[in-house]
Amino acid sequence: MPRVTFADVAKEGEFPAGTTLLSIAEKLDVRVSHVCGGDGACGTCRIEVVDGWDQLTPPTPDETYKELDPPYRLSCQARLLGNVIVKVAKIE
Numbered sequence: 001m002p003r004v005t006f007a008d009v010a011k012e013g014e015f016p017a018g019t020t021l022l023s024i025a026e027k028l029d030v031r032v033s034h035v036c037g038g039d040g041a042c043g044t045c046r047i048e049v050v051d052g053w054d055q056l057t058p059p060t061p062d063e064t065y066k067e068l069d070p071p072y073r074l075s076c077q078a079r080l081l082g083n084v085i086v087k088v089a090k091i092e
C-alpha cells in the first residue's frame with residue numbers, strides 16, 4: 001500500500017490507493033482545516049507536496065478553478081496513487 005508522510009509533524013502511515021489526503025490526515029490525527037467539509041469549495045485544506053506530485057490523482061476542476069499551483073493541492077481532492085511526502089500548508 002502507498003505510504004504517506006506528513007513531514008512537518010513526523011507522522012506517516014500506509015493507506016489504500018484512492019484515499020484522499022484529507023481523510024488520511026484525519027486518520028493520522030494531523031490537523032488540516034476543512035471548512036467546507038471536503039467539497040472542494042473553501043480552499044482551506046491546502047497541503048504542500050514535498051515529494052511524489054505524480055503519485056496523486058491529477059488536480060480536479062475545483063483546484064484548477066482556484067488557480068492552485070504546484071506544490072499545493074487541496075487535500076480533499078488529491079487521492080493517493082503511490083508514496084508521497086507532504087506538509088500542512090500555512091494559509092496567509
Ligand code: FES
Pocket residue numbers: 033034035036037038039040041042043044045074075076077
Ligand atoms: S475542505 Fe474545503 S476545499 Fe477541501
